[in-house]
Amino acid sequence: MEGRNKMESLSRGLSTRKPKEKKIKMLKHHLKLSELKLQWSIFAVLAALFTLFIIGDPRTFLAPDIYYSFMSTIPFMAIMAIAWTPVIICKEIDLSFPSIMGFSGWVCLAVFTSTGNVTLAVVSSLITGLLAGFLNGILVVKVGVPSLIATIGTMFFWRGAAMVCSGGFGGSLAAAKGTILFQILVGRIGGVVPAQALWTVAIAFLFWLILNRRKLGSYIFFTGDNIESARMMGIPVNRVKILVFAQLGFFAAFAGILANFEFLYWWTTQGGGYLLKTVAAVFLGGTSAFGGTGTIFGTFIGCVIIGSLEAGIISVGLTGFWTQLIYGLIIVISVSVHSILRRKT
Amino acid sequence: MEVKNDKLVRMVNISKYFGEVAALKEENFEVGYNEVVGLIGDNGAGKSTLIKILTGVHTPDKGRIYFKGEEITYHSVERARELGIETVYQERALGEQQALWRNIFMGREMTDRLGFLQVKKAKKETEKILKEVIGFTAAGLTPDSIVGRLSGGEKQGVAIARALHFKAELIILDEPTMALSLSETKKVLNFVKEVKEQGRSCIFITHNIYHVYPAADRFVVLDRGRTVGEFEKKDVSLGELVDKLYLVARTGEIS
Numbered sequence: 001m002e003g004r005n006k007m008e009s010l011s012r013g014l015s016t017r018k019p020k021e022k023k024i025k026m027l028k029h030h031l032k033l034s035e036l037k038l039q040w041s042i043f044a045v046l047a048a049l050f051t052l053f054i055i056g057d058p059r060t061f062l063a064p065d066i067y068y069s070f071m072s073t074i075p076f077m078a079i080m081a082i083a084w085t086p087v088i089i090c091k092e093i094d095l096s097f098p099s100i101m102g103f104s105g106w107v108c109l110a111v112f113t114s115t116g117n118v119t120l121a122v123v124s125s126l127i128t129g130l131l132a133g134f135l136n137g138i139l140v141v142k143v144g145v146p147s148l149i150a151t152i153g154t155m156f157f158w159r160g161a162a163m164v165c166s167g168g169f170g171g172s173l174a175a176a177k178g179t180i181l182f183q184i185l186v187g188r189i190g191g192v193v194p195a196q197a198l199w200t201v202a203i204a205f206l207f208w209l210i211l212n213r214r215k216l217g218s219y220i221f222f223t224g225d226n227i228e229s230a231r232m233m234g235i236p237v238n239r240v241k242i243l244v245f246a247q248l249g250f251f252a253a254f255a256g257i258l259a260n261f262e263f264l265y266w267w268t269t270q271g272g273g274y275l276l277k278t279v280a281a282v283f284l285g286g287t288s289a290f291g292g293t294g295t296i297f298g299t300f301i302g303c304v305i306i307g308s309l310e311a312g313i314i315s316v317g318l319t320g321f322w323t324q325l326i327y328g329l330i331i332v333i334s335v336s337v338h339s340i341l342r343r344k345t
Numbered sequence: 346m347e348v349k350n351d352k353l354v355r356m357v358n359i360s361k362y363f364g365e366v367a368a369l370k371e372e373n374f375e376v377g378y379n380e381v382v383g384l385i386g387d388n389g390a391g392k393s394t395l396i397k398i399l400t401g402v403h404t405p406d407k408g409r410i411y412f413k414g415e416e417i418t419y420h421s422v423e424r425a426r427e428l429g430i431e432t433v434y435q436e437r438a439l440g441e442q443q444a445l446w447r448n449i450f451m452g453r454e455m456t457d458r459l460g461f462l463q464v465k466k467a468k469k470e471t472e473k474i475l476k477e478v479i480g481f482t483a484a485g486l487t488p489d490s491i492v493g494r495l496s497g498g499e500k501q502g503v504a505i506a507r508a509l510h511f512k513a514e515l516i517i518l519d520e521p522t523m524a525l526s527l528s529e530t531k532k533v534l535n536f537v538k539e540v541k542e543q544g545r546s547c548i549f550i551t552h553n554i555y556h557v558y559p560a561a562d563r564f565v566v567l568d569r570g571r572t573v574g575e576f577e578k579k580d581v582s583l584g585e586l587v588d589k590l591y592l593v594a595r596t597g598e599i600s
Contacts, residue, residue, distance in 0.1 A: 213462050215454045222451055225440035232437060233452030234426070292442040 037341055038286040042301045045284075045334060049305060049312065056316030064192075066311065071197035072186075072262065074307035076255045078200045078300065081278045081285075082207050083251035085299045086244050087147075088282060089211075091224040091291025094136060094245060096151040097252040097278075099158035101271035104129040104253030106162045109171045109266040118181045126253050132158060133249015137242030147245075163268055170267045173260050186261045196258045203251070208296045220244065225292030280331050281306040286338050305330070352411070353378050353515060353546050354399065354430075359408035361394050368394040369405070370570045376515060381537060381547045383561035385554055387594065390567040392550050396517055400432050401425040429514035435521060438504035441493035446471040448492050449507050470510075478506040478539055498529030505536045509543055516540055517548045522556040534560045554590055558583050568593050 054061040080097055087094050108125035112118060132154070139150040176182050187195045211217035222230040223237045230237050252271070260266050283289060284305060285298030309330070310323050354376040361369040369391045376382050386392050397403045399410065401422040410417045412428050439448050446468045455463045455470075471488035479502045492500065501521050508516045518537070522530045537560040540547045551557045557564070558578075564586065566574040573593055576586065592598070 213464065214460065215456060215462065218447055218451065218454050218462070221443055221447065222440045225442045226437065228437045229434075229439060230452070232422075232432075232434075234423070235452045288442075292440065 038338060039295060039297055041337060041341070042284065042286055042298050042305075042334065045330070046301050046305050049309070053308075053312040053316060056312075060315045061312075066315075068192055068194065070304070070308050070311070072194040074303055075194070075196040075200040076259050076262075077274050077278055077281065077307060078303035079203055079251050079255045079258070080248075080274060081281045081299050081303050082200075082204050082296060083248045084278055084282055085207070085285075085287055085294050085296060086211065086220050087248055088287050088289065089220050089224045089291060089294040090241055090244050091227070092140060092147040092241060092244070094147060094151045094248055095275060096132070096136060096153075096155040096158060097248055098271035098273075098275045099155045099162070100129055100132045100249050101252040101256040101259075101274070102269070103132065103158040103162040103165075104249075105256030105260050105266050105270045106166050106268075108253075108257050108260050109173060110165070112173055112176060113171060116175070118176050118179045121176075122181060122185075122257055125257050126250060129253020129256070130246055130250040133246040133252070134242065136249065137245035140245065141238045141241050159272075162270075166266075166268055168268055170265055172265050174264045176261060177264060182261050185258055194262075196262065199258070204296050204300050211296060216240070216243075221292060277306050280327065283338075284331055284334050288338075288342070351378075352376065353380070353413060355411040356395070356399065357409045357411070359395070359398060359405045359410075361398060361403060361405050367570050369398075371408070372567075372571055374565065374572070376546050376548060377563075379541065379544050379546060380563060381541050381549060381561045383554075383557035383564040384548055384550045384567065385552065385557065385564055385590070386567035387552055389569075391570040392567055393519070394570075395567070396432070396519065396548065396550060399425070400430055400517065429512060430517065431508040431511070431513035431515070432517040432519060433501065433504040433508060433521065434519050435497070435501065435523065439492050439500055441491075443492060444489050445475070445486065445492055445503065446488035448503060449474060449488075449510065451507075453511060474506050474510055478509060479503070479536070496529055496532075497525045498532035501533050502536045505540065509540065509545065513545060515546045515548065517550070519550050520552075521549070522551060522553065530556055554583070554586055558586065566590065566593060568597055573598065 050061065060066050080101065084094065084097065104125045107128045108121045111124045112121035115121070136147070136151055136154055139145045139154070140147045143150075145153075183195070185195060185199070189195055189198065211220065219230070219235050219237075219240045222233070222235055223240045227237055255274075256270060259270060281302035282294075282299050283302075285295065285300070285302030287294030287298060306327070309327060310320075313322050313326055314320060352375045354374075356372065356374040359369050359372045359374070360367065372391070372395060374395060384392050384395070394403065398405050398420075401420045401424055404420065410420060412430075417424070417428070440451065443451075446464075449471045450467050455467055457463055468488040475486060475488070479499070486495070486499075492503065495503065501518070505516060505518070518533075521533050525533065534556070537547055537549060541562075549557050549561055554564075562578055564574075564576045564578070564581070565572055566576075566589070574589060576589075581589075
């Protein structure tokens with residue numbers, strides 16, 4: 001009863017302020033407010049965070065080393081987060097990519113150890129990832145298993161496959177060091193900048209281009225936004241979804257290859273720690289869990305935040321115990337802010 | 346085989362059964378060139394079955410469909426769209442979280458030779474469509490506005506404008522005024538007038554005679570799978586039509 005009265009008085013209040021409201025509405029239309037606001041708000045969080053880090057530990061955060069270190073470690077997660085974004089925009093979910101990363105990483109190791117051919121190792125690993133992603137797409141689209149459940153299944157399956165195939169042992173790729181492909185993938189440009197950082201930026205740009213300047217991008221947005229109308233307007237929604245799952249598998253494999261070469265070692269647990277951080281980064285970046293909207297810029301910034309938080313927390317002088325608490329805090333706050341911004345516009 | 350060129354659509358002797366239930370019984374239905382037809386009937390009268398047959402969603406068990414005098418064989422949803430038959434559903438027409446320009450070109454994006462979207466051109470076209478067809482400029486809408494913030498009537502307007510822009514010959518509006526306020530309903534009726542002015546045809550499906558009366562040229566009343574009455578607007582006043590509809594509801598016959 002009380003709620004209803006409140007609603008009524010609210011709506012009365014609104015109607016008396018109509019001219020002003022109309023003006024604001026006009027302004028909002030002109031400014032494309034929600035998208036921009038979301039992107040600025042996430043950027044502001046990043047800026048605030050680094051300001052805190054710099055104040056807390058100027059010696060670390062005003063020197064370049066920590067940034068080179070971020071550039072070498074964040075890409076593994078960032079590449080997968082970028083590729084995960086269109087899946088979420090499509091109103092689907094995929095939990096299996098860390099396992100696909102692990103299994104494709106093993107394929108890379110196995111082919112390399114048995115043939116000594118780096119190119120062959122990389123190519124077969126990428127194909128493995130692509131096929132694993134494609135399988136997710138088939139399960140969801142053709143078989144009709146909800147993506148959450150299908151990819152929980154394939155998550156266990158590929159992790160298990162990696163364990164069974166490797167017999168539980170990791171393996172060294174030290175012999176790959178110094179090859180041209182190694183230099184291209186994880187070399188240090190100018191002796192300092194990790195190549196994987198450039199790969200990440202390039203992939204981010206590619207995804208931005210696809211989402212904003214290609215038909216496929218439109219198809220992805222509409223498939224997630226209103227699948228019925230997309231279908232009615234002749235968008236091949238099933239093919240779009242399969243493609244979106246397949247590319248995530250491909251880029252998970254790519255991240256696995258980068259990790260293999262960066263650490264020159266493949267662990268059976270490769271990829272395991274990335275699931276929740278990737279999820280956090282994407283939602284932190286403003287991609288809606290309800291599908292239909294999301295930006296690569298947001299995901300990119302989200303990755304930088306999540307990827308630098310741990311180092312930042314420790315340099316500022318807090319113990320490692322604080323990491324998870326602060327992760328949680330930042331995620332809950334930013335996701336709430338996104339929801340409120342969306343509702344108001 | 347008789348061929349007539351004087352109608353845009355002719356559906357002849359259409360029957361459709363769902364199991365034992367006859368949804369349509371030897372129904373004949375026509376839409377003329379540049380004509381707005383009000384298709385009226387209660388729930389279960391067969392309106393949506395008729396339209397779904399016309400748009401290729403269902404295949405009829407019996408009967409023929411002619412479009413511009415030519416019989417349509419192998420009817421499908423794609424085929425209907427190619428012919429220029431476009432349906433505007435209230436809830437299913439647009440992507441609510443996307444910008445207007447994306448919605449206008451949804452599924453028919455303009456690309457250059459390299460396959461890149463022509464965003465500027467699309468926005469310009471959208472601006473033109475907004476101005477000419479919908480007269481939206483007053484509301485402060487731009488091609489970048491997110492569709493979810495439009496009112497129900499405006500959304501229908503966008504969907505209708507889109508159909509017009511892509512040269513639809515026949516626009517089918519499925520209960521376009523359901524759940525709309527009075528002023529929003531008026532907007533939709535104006536869009537229907539626009540369809541008429543641009544020389545296209547329209548089927549306006551509704552169970553509310555008051556909404557369709559001002560916009561339509563002709564009324565077809567369906568009841569239990571067949572036409573029980575057909576009236577030109579010039580021959581019947583709103584009051585008479587309402588009386589007839591009451592009669593149909595009670596007896597299933599019009600006279």
